Amino acid sequence: MPRRLHAEQLETPTHRFDYTNPSITDSIVGRGLGNYGPFDSSISRDFTDATFTMVYPESWESDAQRFQDALIDGHSTYYPNGFESFFRMDNVAVGNTVTVDGTDLNAYLDVVDHIQAADDDIAIVFTSHEMRTRGYRSPYWAMKALLTSAGIPSQMVLVDKLRRRSPHHVDLQYLIVNIACQVYAKLGGTPWVVNRPSSPVDLIIGVGKSEYQSGRVGGVERTLGFASAYQSNGAFLWFDATQATTSHSTFTDQLTDSIVTAAEKYAEREMPPENIVVHSYKRIGDAERNAKDRLEDEFDGVDVVLSHLNTTHDFRLYDDTDSSGLSERGLWIQTGENKGFVMTGGRRDYRPGSPVPIELTVEGDTATQAIAQGIYDLCSVYWKDQFGANLPITIRYAEDIADIVENTQKVDDEGLISVDIDRLVHPRLRDIPWFL
Template sequence: MRLVREALINEIIGMGYKLRSFKQPGFVSRYRQQDLLAQCAGDQREALAGVHVFPQYRLDARANGPSARMGIVVGLKTRYEFDLTVQDLLDRGFRVEGRYVLAQTGEVPYNPHLDECAYRKLVGAVESVRAGRLHLRDAPAVSEVGAGEAWLEGRLDTFQDVVAFLTGGRQGPLLERLEEEAFALTGAEGRLGRITSLARRLARGGPLRIAADVEVEIGVPLGTGSTGSSGGQVRSTPFAEPTFVFDPGGGKTDKSAQRGLTRLGPFDSESFSPRRPRILVMTPRPYQGSVEVFMNQFRRGVPNAKVFTEGFARKYRLTDCDIRIEAFEATGPRDATAYRDACLAALDRDEKPHLAIVITSEAQQDLQGDDSPYLVAKSTLMGQGVPVQEIQYETIGRGDVAYPLDSMALQCYAKLGGIPFVIAAPGTIMHELVIGIGSAHIKPSRFSAPERVVGITTVFSADGNYLLSNMSREADYDRYPAELLRALRVCIDEVKTRNAWRPDDAIRLIFHVFKPLKDTEADAVKDLVSGLLAEFRAVQFAFVHVSDEHDWYLFDTAAQGVGNAAMPSGRRQPKGRYVPQRGHAVTISSCEVLLTVSGPYDIKRPTHGLPRPLLLKLHRASTFTDIEYLAGQAFRFTALSWRRFYPSRSPVTIMYSDLIASLLGQLRHVRNWNADILRTAFRTSRWFL
């Protein structure tokens, strides 16, 4: 598709736009009438003249697409830009210390067809300003730059701070109007309209000449035309929501996890222990009164609420729970030492708790390593074999506190080693293991080399249900094959015994992976696992890359949305117009499928943009290649999370693995953390939720 890409570049230039890059055609529409901020500014337009919000397009020519069509995938997003230099902002009194800036570094050669912003590159964060020069930190290439030759990075938080400053604190109504304008661009209906308009504009220029006597014609977006037209039709496979199971025999089921748990109790209610868990609550002393009220609601429930009226003990069929609140003095948000000392003192004073709840605040959530009270408390308590649940003080004060309490109770039960619910597995003659391999990048600063940490989660089928097995320790990326082998060996030994596998059985291993596997990696995994399963009749493999980083979107023009929500302007409209329901799979090639995992009912706010589907891509080394079956399985796994009652945006195999990698990657930077504790005290606890 290189020739098509080059033809698109010429077409964009012919339309009068400048290119963001020559590698992938894209442009910013900077016509005055396209500036979303200018449309909302009203009498503040002059004050905001050097700040903009423009539509940005990206075009990707694809040889494969739905209905076996070649086509162009159009990416569309809002772009925040500053014409004002840092010096302009300094002259007006705006503080820039700590903010990242862009400058023209010379690394991009001049080209008359390039967008002027393409030459600006991130150079570092402002440490100080002296004599018109910005002295930088976290700056690998330059240590300083002229303030008149630098621009603030176009991040949303920076943009909002600049707008607030330039409007004298009168930004509230303006940002609400801007949110509505941005939704008109990136929401499902607006996005489809913009893409259709671009397609028609490209088509007006006639066919694209990509070589001598070779032309390609651009049509309307696929699925928007009549049968037989260039718009064609898009076929989707709808998947039903999974059935939740609440007892090992499979007789207690419900289509709603939340309702089923309230009505039927947890899956392991007959065997769960402890029946009366001891729960330690660690809170800074200024929060003590509110925390006492909150924990009483946790224990007894929230009367007259829509959820969690029963409280933790009754909902999870426990005898009761013994709650001990320990208040301590802390000098400020960064006083992690106070958290450590208070946790150790509390553990010394009484019998070891089964679970600890640690109260933190929003001001602490971005702190890392030994500066983070949450991580330090988690490391201290887990080091003594106690799983930890965090709750922020700001959440305790919410008016709809029943909902966070309901989610917290679900997580607490799982951290105590319980199984709240499972989902029914489709009948198959093969034993299945599904292995999730997720990752996290741990970076102390923007330009520091990231630590890539890998986490592994395994799920297996048994007695007609999908059950979670062991979760791994974290492993550095270059050492994850060894950790994968260890995790698989433990899981296979456990499941082989539990399910009484026999030599004439057939085994299927499905890998959900956070990145596209290289051929050598897939072959290495097959070789490594084949040795573990050599005694069995047949072993099948499927390697599935699960991603949400792409420009594909799906639309349902028949979907009129749900509810009647109020927009910032006061007008009302349904949420999720043109948004497909959850569970639609659209095949885009023999090895790729798009899967909708969020539908209209999952949209929380009326200005929420169009949810992005998951892209599942099957590696060519796979010996099991039923992409539709694999998509249905991944869809069901989005409902298996014990973090919240509503579906997650990725299958639990990936989500749990990412959480494991992220938390363990952060905990390794806390003094005295010992990851070996996970193999013993936390083998059955979902400690990372």
């Protein structure tokens, strides 16, 4: 039976586009990037030049060329002058083109050595929606895995999105900004962040795990855990993963190490953290609690808060005064001293909403509503989509990483490629969001 509950409105996040000036903000990502450039363009960057390797089947040349022209030279008033201008870089060009002789897995595998030999900054690989869903013979997952393990950032482009008659078509003026932002992030850049200068949190660590049954029938379940570190404004910092194991105790110890390592990387690059929040979409367990104890021993005065973000409950939030039936976004409903619901979906412009709020349970001293505000903020820093996500990046990216890991293991189990799942992410990719 429906219940009426008291809800408070969280502050609406806005996007920030300048590291040195917190007043440089915009509610629309594309407009903000066009007017101000990316968040990190006002400071010294390790890169101002970049070259791309374009990889596509010969039969898709016209699609790939149209996309390349838009990416490099610009497209419409939304992205008028291309990658260099949009991201305030000096020289950006396509360094090499690698054509694939067909659309089957073997044809793609045949060009991996050519991509490595090109030695460009990122490979832009054209596949399709159908390829992505082929399972054991998927060029999409095979190429993502092989390039990631070789230390080559890759950007997958689904050709269906470029074709107007496809049910997956996306208008190029929006698609090009989304893909360009992912490419820029994989070069090491920070396209935008959320503007929340008064956040009580320094560091947010998203924790996830991938569970996989080896073999098509039966087999032993392997578990691999991972931790991704973000500043409170959503800027990506670091990725670390456990080894795949069948031992629960080994998994717990390694995941604890990964969480602690993420905090240590923050301390190396910024300063010793004072307030850390751990987000987990799985129930909080020994790994998170052990990490909390170790971090509080290692860093003087640090406050570590553990939070469980659950979306598998039966609770739904509706608004019968709106024609969509969906509630407003950013509602916070406190149901106990350390728990409540935060509506990160709800009514949305340009993207489907959702009636499913996040059920939040917190272990720690920071006010639960402040944790909820941070969760809502992180929905607007989803660099795969300028319009944001229904979930915070700590959880959305954890799901994306698990998807990559599980599909890599499928292709690897078939014996068509050889990838050491424990070394899937090359060390030089750990400080960029390789999973976008």
